[in-house]
Amino acid sequence: MENSEYIFRNATIDDVEFLATAIIESKKIATSDKVGMANLFELSVEELRSYIVQMLEEEIDGCDFSISSFIIAECKGNPVATFGGWIEGVNEDDMPSSLLKSNLIGYVIPLEHVKKAQEKSHLVSDLQVSREPGAYQLEYGYTLPEHRGYGLIGKLIKLHEKRAKESGCNVSKMQVLVYDINTPAIKAYEKSGFRVVQRLEAKDPEVLKYYPHNKEFLLEKSL
Amino acid sequence: MERNLIESKLTEIFREVFNDSALVLQEDMTANDVENWDSLTHMMMIAKVEEAFGVKFRLKELNKLKRVGDIIAVLEEKLS
Numbered sequence: 001m002e003n004s005e006y007i008f009r010n011a012t013i014d015d016v017e018f019l020a021t022a023i024i025e026s027k028k029i030a031t032s033d034k035v036g037m038a039n040l041f042e043l044s045v046e047e048l049r050s051y052i053v054q055m056l057e058e059e060i061d062g063c064d065f066s067i068s069s070f071i072i073a074e075c076k077g078n079p080v081a082t083f084g085g086w087i088e089g090v091n092e093d094d095m096p097s098s099l100l101k102s103n104l105i106g107y108v109i110p111l112e113h114v115k116k117a118q119e120k121s122h123l124v125s126d127l128q129v130s131r132e133p134g135a136y137q138l139e140y141g142y143t144l145p146e147h148r149g150y151g152l153i154g155k156l157i158k159l160h161e162k163r164a165k166e167s168g169c170n171v172s173k174m175q176v177l178v179y180d181i182n183t184p185a186i187k188a189y190e191k192s193g194f195r196v197v198q199r200l201e202a203k204d205p206e207v208l209k210y211y212p213h214n215k216e217f218l219l220e221k222s223l
Numbered sequence: 224m225e226r227n228l229i230e231s232k233l234t235e236i237f238r239e240v241f242n243d244s245a246l247v248l249q250e251d252m253t254a255n256d257v258e259n260w261d262s263l264t265h266m267m268m269i270a271k272v273e274e275a276f277g278v279k280f281r282l283k284e285l286n287k288l289k290r291v292g293d294i295i296a297v298l299e300e301k302l303s
Binding site (some may be wrong): 058095096107114117 | 262263285286287
């Protein structure tokens with residue numbers, strides 16, 4: 001595959017199925033099929049996928065599940081890689097992305113499943129970093145297996161960096177969370193200028209019943 | 224429904240969901256001011272408010288509920 005065969009563009013509503021795949025697959029690790037969010041809410045992966053599609057289709061800007069957050073790499077007319085990113089707290093209602101995401105989840109996912117997640121929230125709370133207002137957040141970087149090795153993630157990060165700089169919001173840094181054993185992703189981020197600034201760990205071993213791993217790095221890049 | 228009745232019902236919900244029996248609501252209070260107000264407890268708080276007041280919020284309404292005062296105002300409007 002030549003680099004020239006890839007084109008980059010903003011995601012649209014026609015990409016929701018690919019974005020749902022990226023949101024699910026990017027949170028897996030090589031040695032486990034566990035999907036943390038599905039396990040937390042006690043949903044099958046297919047149920048979760050359908051709820052993620054519904055949340056994306058609401059077209060709420062400024063959070064993890066916003067179509068407008070995503071940039072797509074396309075090859076021969078098909079999406080093959082993507083990365084999401086947004087400026088924390090900068091949206092129509094100046095809401096923290098965590099609450100926009102919560103509102104979407106609470107609106108779309110049935111209450112009995114939200115309660116299941118609530119019961120387990122103490123297990124995973126240590127893995128949730130409080131997103132810094134005004135900092136550019138990257139989430140859900142994913143490339144289809146057959147398109148890996150062409151630097152698509154690095155190119156998508158560059159495009160997010162351009163978005164951040166051109167936003168007019170004086171964004172001073174970009175942040176991304178990654179499992180500490182995801183060496184290929186960490187290498188890609190470091191190559192793009194990110195450095196590990198914080199280590200997060202969910203100490204209760206029960207978390208591994210639901211999540212593929214229990215340690216994360218927060219990486220940052222100054223702009 | 225009268226504003227003071229809305230406030231007292233909302234206080235009960237906040238104290239239960241955010242696990243703080245001494246919590247006193249203030250108009251300008253946001254998730255930053257309440258220790259356990261995080262993404263998951265936020266969903267439970269909204270669900271309890273909808274149940275207790277017999278209302279259903281639209282997504283656009285939910286995304287404007289940043290301060291306690293915003294929640295009281297939208298309830299006043301819906302229950303008037």
